Amino acid sequence: MEIKEMIQQGETKYVEFKSWVKVNKKELMSILINEAVGFSNTDGGVILVGVEDDGEVTGCDNYDVQTIIESIYDKTVPKIFTDIEVVELADKEVLKITVQKSPEIVATSKGVVYKRLGKNTKPFYPAEYSSNKITGFKGDYSSKIIGPAAKEDIDFTEVEHLKLKIQSRDKDSTLYQSDNITFLKDLRLIDVVEDEIQLTVAGLLFVGTKEAIVKYLPQAEIIILTYNEGQMEYYKRLELRIPLIQAVDRIHQIFEDQNGLENIQMGLFKLEVNDYPINVFQEALLNAISHRDYENTSSIIVKFYPNEIIIENPGAFPTGVDSKNIITHPSSPRNKLIAETLQKLKYVQRSGQGVDIIFKDMLSLGKSAPEYSLYLDAVSLTLRSGLEDKEFLEFITQEQEKHGEFSVAEICILKYVKSNKTITLSKAGDVAQITSQSAISVLNRLCQKNNILQREKRNKYMFTHRVYESFNGNIEYAKDKDFDEIQANVMILDYLSENEYMTRQEVERLCGFSSATSKRILKSLREQKKIVLEGKSKASKYRLNR
Template structure:
C-alpha cells in the first residue's frame, strides 16, 4: 500500500472550530489534503499522522478529534473525499492512519489543485491528461478503458504483424499497415501515451496483448468453443477454452462451429477495430446479417441467450430445407432482386406453418406495421403469397417448387371448410346473411366472398333469400 507520513502534534484541547483555533492542526490538514487527493486519483493510499519523513514516530500528542479531521478533509475537497481513519498505538504513542480508495472519480482541493501520485511524489494533472481520463472513465464503452498498469511489455509484436498482414489482404488501399507499430496501434485506439509511457486499452489487450497479460488483466475474457458431431447430440466431442487475442481466436474458429462467447456487451472500440481491419461490416448490421444468411441458406435460426454479464450466440450448421434454399436463389436470380430479411422470414414461416396473419408477421419480423405490410405486399407482387381471408398463404407455383399441388389444394380446402362452418353456424342463429357479413366473418375480400357464396350455392347449402342490390342468403331447408 502506498503511504505518506506527516508529523502531527496537538497540545491543546479541540473544539468544533479546531482548524481556526489551532494553527498547528490547520497547517497539518493543509498538508494532508493534497496527499489524499493524489492517492484517490491514482490507486488509493494511506497518510500517517505522527510519523516523520525519516520514519521516526513522534505520535499525535494531546486531545484531538478524528471526526473533526475527517470533516476538514471532506470540506476541503471537490467532490468531497470520504476518508477512513484508524488510531494505531505504537510504543506508547498514537499514530493516525487516514486511508482513501480510488473511487473512479477525479478529486481536487477546494483551491483547484488536481493531483495524482507518481512514485513517492505528487504531480499536477493537466487538462490534456484529464480529457483522456474523462473519455475513458466516464465512457460507457468498456473496451476503450485504459489499463493503467499495462505497458509496452504486454504487447505481442507477432499479433501486430498478423493484423497488418491480414489487413493488407482485406483492403489493399489501406495505409494503416505501412505505419510504425506503435503509431498503428495508437491510430486504432488500442494504446494511449501518458507521460511517455504506453498503456493498453481493454480492446488493445484483446487484440495484441500477450496471453499471459490477458490472463493477468482480464481473466474473464474467454471464448469457449464447443463442437458437436450431430445436431441432436447433447454431449459435445470437442471443447476449447481460448484466452488469446481476438484475431488469433477468429482464425482458429470456422463457420461450421457452435461458439459460446461470453463478453461484456456494447464494446464499441472492439467493434470499430474489427471493422477497420475488415473483419466485419459496419456496426449495427451483425444480427441482421446472421439472420439473413441462416434463413436464406435454410439453416435453423440463431439462438441468442442473454445473461447479466454476457450474451451467448448459437449458430447451427445443418441445413433444414434444401428446396427452400434453391427456390430463394432461383427467384432472386430470375427477378434480379434481393429479398429483405423480413420477406425471407415470412416466406420461411409460411412454408413451415402453411399460413400467416398480419399481426404474426409484425411479431415475427420485429419491424413496424408499415414495414411488415410492405414485405407482405412485395411477396404478393412477385406471386409468392396470396390472401385467403385474413391469412397469407403460398401461391400454387410456390407449392409446385416447395411442396406439391395436392398440398396446395388441401390447404385451400381447409380454408374453405373453416369459412363454410362459420357461415352455417351464423345462419343457424340468424335468418339470413349478406356478402358483407361473410367478408367480415371470414376475413375475406369481396371476390373471395363471391366465390365462397357460389360454391355454397352449388353444394345446395345456401340459396338466395333476396336478389339484386340488397341480396342476402339463407340456409336451404332439408
Template sequence: MDIKDVIARGENKVVEFKSWVKIPNKKELMEILTNETVGFSNAEGGIILVGVEDNGEITGCQDYDEQSIIESIYDRTVPKVFTDIENITIDGKEILKIIVPKAPETVATSRGTVYKRLGKNTKPFYPGEYQSNIIQGFKGDFSAKILKDTSEFDIDFHEVESLKLKIKSRDKDSTLYQEDDLSFLRDLRLIEDNSDGVRLTIAGLLFVGKKESIVRHLPQAEIILLTYNNDGQTEYNKRLELKVPLISAVDRIQQIFEDRNSIQNIQMGLFKLEVYDYPTNVFQEALLNAIAHRDYESTSSIIIKYYPSEIIIENPGSFPLGIDSNNIITHPSAPRNKLIAETLQRLKYVQRSGQGVDIIFKDMLSLGKSAPEYKLYTEAVSLTLRSSLEDIEFLRFINKETEENGDFSVSEICILKYVKMNKIISLSKAAEVAQITTQSATNVLNVLCKKKNILQRENRNRYMFTHRVYESFDDNIEYTKDKDFDEIQAKTMIIDYLSKNTFMTRADVERLCGFSSTSSKRILKKLREDGTLILEGKSRSSIYKLK
C-alpha cells in the same frame, strides 16, 4: 426472458414495479419515475414496469402518452437521460416498460437530488459517495480502459505486423499500414502515449499483447474450444485453450471450423447447390459477436462446443440492457466493448460494428436450416447453431425466388419461413416473428404480395402463399384453401378487373390472382367455355375481354 417471468421474479437491482392506477396525480407519478430513473442511471441501469403493483399484480395503464413520459424524464434529469419505452400487453392489460441505461457519470434530478439503486430499493446518494462511472480512456467502454501497469514491453510487434498486413490486403484505401508501429496503434486507440510512456488499453492488450502479458493482466480473456464425438455427450474428447491475441485466436478457430465444415449437394434444376453445415459468415459473425459482447470483467471464458450436428457458443455476460430474444434481430447495436467492435471493423472482420444477428438469422433460415437459438442466463448468453437441413423445399424456393426477384430481407425471410411451416400468418404474428412494428410488417407483407405474388390475402390481415408458390412445393404440401373456392374468387376478381379495363392478358391473371401459368390457363379456359370471356389474338398477342 419473458416479461411474465421477469414480473414473477419480483423487484430486484435492475427491475422496479410502479402502479399507474394508485397515483392519479400524473405529475407526482412523473417525479417518482424520474427518481427511479436517476437511481438506475447511477447504478447498473434497469427497467421500470409501469402498471404493475409491488406484489406483481398487473393492473395496467390507461390514457398515457409515451413520448410525453420520455420527454418528462429527459427534462427532469441532469445530465439528460435518454430512456426508451416499450408498450406490452399482458392478459388484455397494457403496461409500460421504461428502459434506463447506465449513465457514464453521476446523474441528478433537475431539483439537484441524487439517487442510486441499492438492491430492490432506490436510496438517496450523497456527495461523499459519488464515484464517476467514467473509466480512464473512453466513456462507458471497458475495452477502452487504460491499463496503468502496462508498457511498450507488453506489445507483441509480430501481432502488430499481422494487423498491418490484414489492413493492407483488405482495405485498399487505407494508409494506416504505412505508419510506424506506435502511430499505427495510437490511431487505432489501442495504446495511449504520453509523458508517462506507452500504456495499453484493454482492447490493445487483447489485440497486440504478448501471451504472458494477457495472462498476467487479463487471465480471464480466454477462448476454450471443446469437441465432442456424439451429440448430447457430456465428456469432450478434445480441448483447446487459447490465451493469445484475439486475431490469432480467431484465425485458429476459423481454421478448425473450416476443416470440419462439411458440404451437402442439393439438386437445383440442372445444377447442384453446395450447402455447408454452417455458412462461414454465420459462424464468423457468431464468434466475433461473442468477442465484442463478452463481459471481460467476468472470470468465465468464452466456450465453443463443437458437436457432430450443432455448435454452441457460451459467452460471459447477459444481453445489453433492452435486448432480449424477442427483439435481438432488429434492436439497434449495443456492443458491450465498443473499441473492440470498432477495431474488428477497421480490420474488415465485420462490415459494421454491430450485432450481425440479422445476418445469422437470414442466412440460416435461407439455407433451410433451423433458426439460431439464443438462451439468456443470469450472467451468460448461449447461441446454438444446428447443421441439419430442416427444410430443403424452403431452400429451393428461396434460391429460385432470389434468382428471379432479387434478395430478400431478414424480415421477409422470417415471415416466409413461418408461412411455410404454418400455412397462414396474421399481421400481428408477422410483426412478432420478424421482430418489427405492425406498420413495418404491413409494408413487408405488401412487398411480398407484389413480388411475383408470393403472398396473397386470405382475409383481412391474414396472408398465405399463392397457388403458384404452393404448386412449386411437393404434393404433400396441402393447400390451405379449397381450390374450387379459389377459382370462384378468381372469377369474381377477373370480371371486376374487366369491368374497369378493356382487356387483360394471362400474365395479368397470374399477377391478379396469384396463380401459376398452368392454373391461369385453366381458369381462363373455363371462363371462355361458360361464355364469360372471349379470346382475341394468338400466342403472345392473346387478350381476354368480357363477352
C-alpha cells in the same frame, strides 16, 4: 422482458420492487435515489414502483413522473438520466423506472455510493471501485485505459500481423504504412501521455503479449469444447488467452475442419450446402467478442457438437434488446472500440450485431432459425446444422436467381407462410420484428414478385399458386387452390367488366397463378361461354362474351 414476467420472477440483481402506498413519499424519493445509484454502479436495472416485496401489485396514484425524474437527476453526481414508463396492470398503474449502467462511479448528492449485490442495494466503498484501476473514455469499456499496462506489454510481432491484414484486405487504407506506434494510436489501441504509452482494453486484447493478457484481463478467454455423438462430456478442450485475431483465426480453422457439406440436386445442377454458412459462424463469434462483458469473470465458450454449435457469452443483451427485436434493434455493441477495430481489419463489413445476417442465411438455406437463450448475465446462441426444409431452400434459391436477394424480413415472412399457410399483417410485423407500416411495404413487395397474394379476408396473405405448385402440391394447399380458383374466376370477370381485353400473362399477374393454372382457368371460362378468345399464339387475348 415483459413487466408481468419481471414480477413473476421476483426481485433480482436487475429488478427492484417498491411500494407506493405504504411509504412516506419523501422517504420513498430518497429510497428511489439510492436504488438508482446502486443500479448505475452495477449493471443497470428496473425499479417497479407500485409493487410490494411479495409481488402484489398495489399501484400508484397522485404521482408526478417529471418530479421523480428531476429528483433523481438533481440528487445524483454525476447526474442520472432515468426513463419512466407508466404501465397499467390489474387495473392499477405501476411506474417502471429504467436505470442505465454508468461508465463512471455515481454517488448521491450527499456523497454516498451504492452498488447492487444480488437483489439488495449495499454501500459501495472506494477500495472496490474498478475505475481506480481502469479509466478512460466514457461509455465504452474496451476503450478504457489499463493504467499499469505499458509499452513492454505490447507484442509488436502481432502489430505487424495486423498491419499485414489491413494491407491485404483494404487496398484503400494507408494505416499499415505508418510506424507501429502511430498505427496503434490511429486505431486507438494505445494512448500516449507525456511520452508514456498506455494500452486500452482493446489494445491489450488485440496486441498485448500473452503474459499481459493473463495478468491484466485473465477473464478475456475463449474456451473451445468438442463433443462426440451422444456424449454429455467433451472429449477435447482448448483454452485461448491470446490476442484476439490469433484466437479468431485458430477457432475459424477448427470450425472449417468440422464443417460438413451436402450436395442438393436442383434440376440440372447441384447446390453445395454447408452444415453452417461460414459467414454465419464468423458473425456469431465476432458478435460474442464485441458484446461480451469483459468485467465479468466468465469466459466465452464455443461448444462444437456433431449437429449443433453453441456459443455462450458472458453479459446480458444491451438494455432494450430482447428475443422479440434482436433482428432489427439498432446496433449497440458493448465494446465499440473492439467492434470498430474488427471492422477496420475487414473481419466484419460493419460495426454491429450481424444478427440479421445470421437469421437470413440460416433460414434461406433451409436450416432452423438461430436460437437465442437469454439469462440475467449471459446470452447463449445455438446454430443447428440439419437441413430442416429442403423445399424452402430450393424455392428461395430459384426465386433469388430470378429476382435478386430477399431481405431478412422477406425471408422470415416467407418461412412463416411456408409453415402456417397464411399470415396476417400483425403477425408479419411480429415475425420480421418490424413496424406495421414496414410490414405493409414488405408484403407489397412479395405480392409484386408474385410470391404471395392477399386472401379473401383483409390483411391476410398466402402463397400464390405458382409458389404452391413448387412445393409438390400437398393436399391442404390443394384445398386452398380450389377455393382460390373460384375467387380467380370472379377477379377475371370483374377485370374484363372494366377493361376490354386481358392476356394470359395478365391473369398470371392478377391472380398469382402459374402458366398451367392460368390456361386451365381460362379454358374453363371459355367452355362456360363467359369469355371469348381472340387472336392466336402471342397475339391471343380474352374478352367478355356479351
